Amino acid sequence: MKRLKSALRQGVWPWLCAGSVALSLLMLGALLALLLTRGLGHFWPATLDEVTLANGDIVAGEAVRELPLPDQAGNERLYFIGNRDIDDVRWRWVALDSIAQRTQPATLLRLERRTWGDFIGYLEAVDVNGQRITGQDAWQQVKQALRLPTLQRAQYQLTLRTPQGQTLRQSLATVLSAEAPNAMSVGQKVQTWGNGIWQFLSQGPRAANTQGGVWPAIFGTMLMVILMSVMVTPFGVLAAIYLNEIAHQGPLTRLVRIGVHNLAGVPSIVYGVFGLGVFVYGIGGSLDEWFFDEALPSPTFGTGGLLWASLTLALLTLPVVIVATEEGLARIPEAQREGAVALGATRLEMITRVVLPMTMPAMLTGVILAVARAAGEVAPLMLVGVAKLAPQMPLDGEFPYLHLERKFMHLGYHLFDTAFHGEDVQAAIPLVYATALLLVLLVLVLNLTAILLRHHLRRQRGSEC
């Protein structure tokens, strides 16, 4: 015991501290690495296997993972086989022992279709303008035709053959993309991978959020965060100025300050309940009665929407902005204020021309923290306006362009919904990783922007404060 104590005194503390830092960094690195590999790996065109089982069955698809068999020795492998329109399953577990032959035919195709999900199989022939093309030419024809607009693609009729030998006919208009991953070079794979990522970022979701992209969710998150910042920044800054510059510093001010600090710790779902009760039902309900009574009983503002979600999050992040701004204000030397006043500035001029510009970095810090918190918040949004699938974007070309009453999609909620409410859990897993990665990156980008802005402001005045 004595030796331990002396050892602690001598040199274990620095190691303990360094160890904590290392562990934190390691966990952060592991998290990011997991998100990066799983999230980005999803878009890599995977090799397709064709497996002949001992009992003669043929399974073709993408090998996803291997697990030990539940009741006997050996492993089993999960294949994504697609073709849900044929046999209504998209996944198949295959015991490794039962595999007689495993090949990777170069002609095996994977078609992404508008309905029924992916098709995995072979291309038999293409019919176009009464002409029938078969063999390798057919595949070249399909690749070219896929660049045409959808309407022109409708004249191409594909004859497809499943690995099990069934044939089906499919119009090219319903095919989104086609690839033969086994025949691809690395360069082509990288290109397909990049395309996949771009589509994920730029397209809307399909097939109950298990396919397609997350653009509406990105857009919704950004728009909501921007609206929230626009609302919270002036309020927070004004409140901080009042508390720090104008209010008489007494027990009441101290009490208010403690209150503000504690508001930051209120669980976010409580804000959600408040937003639902006050903003949605209270204010929104009244607005509907006064201005939109012709639409009742279907609510306009009396239901969750972009405006209420932004307001709720603004309320949630208000203490963060107030506290950060107040800290910035407290750091400004009294001499700066007196210097301005001594030159004949009124209190308002002193605040707007000297105090506020000097507080700008602190204010930005507050807004960064607020944005980071708001972008990742899900619980309160579920009560005040986020939607699983929003048919219309909250910002479009239709008057009044910004539709504050519309429901919107949000990355955090999209993540939650994809992970737990999808009909196909296996298909959702990579999307969950990709969405999580995107959410992290979004917050990172927002933070970086603000940090760069703050840095720029500091350099401009050549100061360190």
Next chain:
Amino acid sequence: MLASRHVDQTTQAPATHFPADQCCLNIEQFNLAYAGKLALQALTLQVPRHRVTAFIGPSGCGKSTLLRAINRLHDLNGSVTHSGSISLEGHNIHDPGINVTELRRRVGMVFQTPNPFPMSIYDNVAFGLRLQKRLAKRQRDDIIEWALTSAALWDEVKDDLHRSAWRLSGGQQQRLVIARTLAVQPDVLLLDEPASALDPISTLKIEELIRNLKSQLTLVLVTHNMQQAARVSDYTAFLQEGELVEYGPTDHVFTNPRLQRTENYITGRMA
């Protein structure tokens, strides 16, 4: 032993009452209290125009408080009360009709630590001008050049007026602050230990500047440095515990003080 020394009360007290045309600031029976605690007691003092008047005294004697009272900076602090009067050119500065911001423009103030604003040199000097009437850029540029020249800073900064003021040295910053104050053309310049945070060379520059500015305006200087007071001021007031102990021409106060207390302080024999 020192206290028992006979003070020659018969020496003719030098005139510290000035006729109205020479008196810039007239402080009469001025009392000031922080939260009920008296900091200045029954101060009566006249500051002559176009002269340098130094306030000396131990820390906490109220000299800075008096300086700030002339600028009405105490208005920012709600717990300060005062009575008596301070008149600037015959007008009581506490009159309800007085515009405080206009008063502060006429009575400029320079603080102990240089406090340039976090903006460019140009914007610092233009700060006070921009608070007032709109000026043509040309006119403003002229005033800024004049102010910086008056503050003996023009030659050092004229090549890059848009550099951040915080990149200047301490002495340059203090001269910039003086230029900033001069730009609004005040009648009185209050200097609260303007050189106490500066190196000896910068201090000398500031002192020279103070002597040169005398022709343009009235200067009031608070300092802890006896040599500085002796070097630059025409009149010296010695304050102790919120009271005016002795006031007279600097030569008199330093070479032939009327009171033992003053002599002790000046010669450094007082704690």
